Amino acid sequence: MSWEPQRFKDLHQIPREEHVFPGAPLCAGCGGLESLRLASKVLGSHVVYVNAAGCFTNLATFPFTPLDASWLYTTMGSAPAGAQGVRDALDVLIAKGRLPKDEDVTVVVVGGDGSTYDMALSSTSGAITRKLDFYYFCYDNEAYGNTGVQLSPSTPYGAKTTTSPCAVQRPVGATQEKKDIFEIWRAHNPPYVATVSPRFPLDLEEKFLRASKYRGPKLFLGFAACPTGWMFDPAYTPDVARLAVECGLWPLKEAVDGKVVHTYLPKLSPVDDYLKLQGRFRHLFEPIVRQDVIAHIQDRVTAYWERVKQTELKA
Amino acid sequence: MLAIRFHGRGGQGAKTASRIVGTAAFLEGFVAQDSPIYGAERRGAPMAAFTRIAKEPIRERGLIAHPDVVVVADASLVGDPAAKVLEGVDATTVLFVNSPMSAEQFSAEVSVVGRLTTLNLTEIALQRLGKRGAISALLGAVAGRLIGLHQVSIHEAVARELAELGLPTSVIEQNQTVAKYCYETVPIVALETRPRRTVPVALHTPTYESPTRGTAGITVGPNSAIRSVGGWRAFRPVLRPDLCNGCWLCFANCPEGAITIKPDGRPAIYYPHCKGCLDCVEVCPTDALTVEQETAATNK
């Protein structure tokens, strides 16, 4: 495997200092919060988080904030446009001498998959096209979570949500395929795109560090295991996050100037192990095992990694 | 009209309990109105639900400011000012608390107004349902008993509400059985309603404040750490230092940052910041982290 971390080789390299402090009113065991906490250790405190509506909007609920950085909640569809405004204003103020250069802050959009995969596509596309110098972090819990777990374009085939329930007419749950936002972003040719999972903290922090070397749009798609939405005990968040990667459903990869490198080669264990842990897939196992649906999911994963083997690993 | 206010943490079943009572009353021919406080879905965070029952149309809406009965699913909420469990509670209010302590013991520990009754629903659920989980049917049964609804109505209401949640028949039947047990076991306190005079309030017209104060913004962050989320826990992780190999996996996997690394390089858990997700226990390679049940005594 050619991808080697430069700095984060050992867990003891994870900075001790916190930038996301305890006391935030997010669910116990939130996979998204875990990623944000790890990422913030690389991003630091000289940041302004520009937020789109979603679970993370609750982070800063008056009068409390868990962040030692700044925060601007915008709307569900336009956080990247808000980021554009902040970044441009900082540049202008610094150029005009109204803000000292050492007061500059990094602009980081944080939004869930609901925002990212749906209504924020326009503003994200615009920001990347304009080569905005910013980070984009999507915590992907594969549903509109804050509103009670409804179908989003990020919901995978076979998953139960409140608006893709399993009923007699549609026993599968969601019948769509998960939208490939990584490829949509990558098609815009930003300098850096990556997927991360908090269960692989070194991979995550290494990627944030690598991204920091680039000017322009740096986009991250973070696996956010969601005990509330996916219906499993919060204690299993690390298992779910690990198995998603190991069964190949959540590839860990980065694209630097459009060139894709997978940063971890999973064992490719059967998807069943991953699906079985979650209440949102329980209908695939009870009352009968839906072999057809599981096979559908497995086949797509297998095909994906076949392509990776043929293209990337051969090279 | 009777007003019952339920307090619980997201996921404990207080909302479903309020609907069980509403449905049971409806089945008995009463006019019922039930509603939860809606917020962003958050497991573990304090929430409240309201049920009103009357013989004539109900002309009240929203939160119950003067409850006849208060049902508390989680004893740790009583001491949490944000949960407002005792708001509008006076000496005649019937107050039920899910607790292992008897009413006498509880009042000795925690000073409460109201006429107290308790039952250890958590333990009953653990023993008879096999899990601590949602105690909605048990809460509903207790509340129904305290306001004088019939057991058969509760029985049917439990079936309807749990079916709405998509629970399988076997689970529903188990819940009905345990609910009946709680209905018959909870110590009764007689309901007493007295007419109440309206308490006048003084209106205040705010004056213009500077935009810093007049805007929903925060200039002294980070400040969330002064809040304790310890009450969210049903279980707590416990570290055995002699088994710890200092790998830092727990520190890396805690979503809250409740685990810090001491100068000696070993982890320490700060319990007021621990929500009890137990991710640290899951990832610990040496079993240095174990799980203990949270009790009112340990939950400080």
Add this chain to the structure above:
Amino acid sequence: MNQIDQMMMTGNLAAAWGARLADIDYVPAFPITPQTEIVETLAKWCSEGSLNARFVTLDSEHSMMTAAGAAAATGARVFTATSSQGLLHAFEVLYTVVGWRVPLVLVNVSRAVASPITLEPDHNDVLAARDTGFVQIHAETCQEVLDSILMAYRIAEDPRVCLPAIVNLDGFILSFTREPVMVPNPEMVKQFLPPFRPAHLGFKASAPHALGTAVSGGATYSYFRHQLHLASINALGVHDVAAIEFERLFGRRYNVVEGYRLEDAEDVLVMTNAYASKGKAAVDKAREEGRKVGLLRLRMIRPWPADAVRHALIGKRAVAVLDQNLSPGQGGILFQEIAACLYHEPLRPRALCSFIGGLGGKNISEGEFLAIFEQTAEAGIRGNGIGPVLLYTEAEHREMEQLQFLAHELKTGR
């Protein structure tokens, strides 16, 4: 010399000049007819260096407004412009940026809203924003457009206000119409408009700031939303001080309302925006024909200039409110607001009449103005209001019928 010589310029160019003289920092933009000339002009000036501001085209008006508010929240002086569908597309962001308490100026070039889609002006777009908390000023002339933008920055940025402001000008009638405009001397503008240094805004490494936080509990929300109301009310007083200063420097005096031949008027016609010029012409004609009428032009819509409106209208026999907007199922929007503020006045007019005219930019002819004055006088004598009366002529309706025939009945074959 306080002003550069007069130039012929369109309302759009006057708006661009207002932004340029205000020495803005940032223009997030998105094109829409009939506003586009404004942003095209600003883009040209920014790229040639005559305006030291950054110009960025966003992907939609919703994004444009977000970028505008976010940049202002960072401490930049921001200008942007839109119309109609664009304003509506940005609607949730209007409320958002008000809640952030960011001063900025948004020029709306009014255009009737779809459906049916059209490019011509009326005021349903800008009036839909009256509950957002934006300060709203409506201009009658190209000169007033330029001047109002300068005043708007001064009012918006005042610490007693700190609200964004909309300056409205009519599409086509003003936006694409040229008139003589005096361009103030930039040095004098600096005296009128101090630099933008908001104490409550900014994102700095050394001072983290969380803005736009969530709130829970109705009392908290009530408090914050009420502060917006107080801030907006403050804008009335701040406007007056600014107006005095503006007159001192530039010789033009703007009040929150403008009275035309009001003092001895028996009946009054109330209007806004550019068609008020036609209203003034109609007043002159009516006076020649022996009617004692006058015109009241509302200039500031938010905050609502209640005292000025009362002062202008009490003691009059009849008032006709000519709304260039329509709220289906109710009638004219400004009519209702005027009625409400006159309710308790013992000397309120005997008749309050509602007319709806100029929808979709429809011309209001001399004959229609005559009808207004006649019907209003009759109402005043009877002591009973009328309306809403649609200004729409028999001739226009005959044309309409012909168009319907073509659309639905005449089968032309291929």
